[in-house]
Amino acid sequence: MTDAPPALAPLTDVEIWPLTGLRVVAGDLELRAPDDRMLLDLARLAAQGVHREDYMPFVVPWTRGTPTQVARGVMTYQWGLRQRTTPTDWAIELAVVRDGEPLGLQGMYAKDFRITRTAETGSWLGLRHQHGGVGTRMRLMILHLLFEGLGAERATSSAFVDNPGSSGVSRKVGYRHNGSVLQVREGAPVESQLYLLDRAGWDARPDELRLDVRIEGLGPVREQLGLDS
Numbered sequence: 001m002t003d004a005p006p007a008l009a010p011l012t013d014v015e016i017w018p019l020t021g022l023r024v025v026a027g028d029l030e031l032r033a034p035d036d037r038m039l040l041d042l043a044r045l046a047a048q049g050v051h052r053e054d055y056m057p058f059v060v061p062w063t064r065g066t067p068t069q070v071a072r073g074v075m076t077y078q079w080g081l082r083q084r085t086t087p088t089d090w091a092i093e094l095a096v097v098r099d100g101e102p103l104g105l106q107g108m109y110a111k112d113f114r115i116t117r118t119a120e121t122g123s124w125l126g127l128r129h130q131h132g133g134v135g136t137r138m139r140l141m142i143l144h145l146l147f148e149g150l151g152a153e154r155a156t157s158s159a160f161v162d163n164p165g166s167s168g169v170s171r172k173v174g175y176r177h178n179g180s181v182l183q184v185r186e187g188a189p190v191e192s193q194l195y196l197l198d199r200a201g202w203d204a205r206p207d208e209l210r211l212d213v214r215i216e217g218l219g220p221v222r223e224q225l226g227l228d229s
């Protein structure tokens with residue numbers, strides 16, 4: 001009779017995919033990686049509108065099409081993003097959640113972050129959740145994750161010159177204008193404003209922008225992004 005090999009302890013969710021354990025919490029808002037169930041809710045939300053019909057805030061016009069096309073586009077795009085969670089290239093979009101309901105997505109993107117310590121952010125909210133200050137709070141939360149949790153030295157953002165909401169958040173938070181680039185939007189040229197917030201600017205933000213933020217599950221995410229090796 002041979003002895004059976006000792007059973008290996010099954011891996012936990014966080015060991016397999018550290019982002020499943022990440023939570024960035026401030027008051028009634030939470031950032032967390034969306035699972036497929038939450039992605040379906042986000043897809044439904046996007047299909048109900050992210051901006052006025054006569055406007056386009058994105059370089060890739062993913063919000064055009066029938067509600068079903070927009071919703072399916074959210075799913076396939078998000079599934080694709082999950083591949084970009086490596087130390088040299090990450091594109092992490094976290095759901096902004098209030099009372100269990102996703103209101104939109106707050107993303108952070110970096111190539112070779114370990115060397116540049118620089119990440120770009122981008123975001124959207126469902127139309128009915130806009131203009132109530134959530135955009136500012138979720139930006140502050142992702143900046144807290146970047147500067148305090150991941151050791152960023154710089155955060156960048158950009159917005160079309162005619163997007164007052166996105167630029168409004170950047171200016172309010174203390175980014176400085178850092179030039180502009182010409183881009184193509186739905187076949188026509190459009191100027192994009194570039195914004196930069198460095199560590200000194202982040203540290204100098206006024207009291208009303210100092211949210212009480214708690215990060216859970218950070219260690220395994222730092223390991224996944226190669227920050228502790």
Ligand SMILES: CC(C)(COP(=O)(O)OP(=O)(O)OC[C@H]1O[C@@H](n2cnc3c(N)ncnc32)[C@H](O)[C@@H]1OP(=O)(O)O)[C@@H](O)C(=O)NCCC(=O)NCCS
Nearest residue numbers: 057123124125130131132133134135136164165166168169
């Ligand atoms: C950009 C976005 C995330 C901002 O979120 P939000 O919750 O609407 O933003 P806030 O309510 O925190 O507004 C922050 C500041 O922006 C400015 N602002 C917001 N909307 C504005 C508008 N329509 N016109 C002028 N200023 C505006 C204001 O200065 C505001 O500060 P205040 O509240 O002190 O007046 C949201 O509007 C959105 O999802 N827009 C569509 C998608 C998009 O444009 N994404 C960014 C692509 S670059």
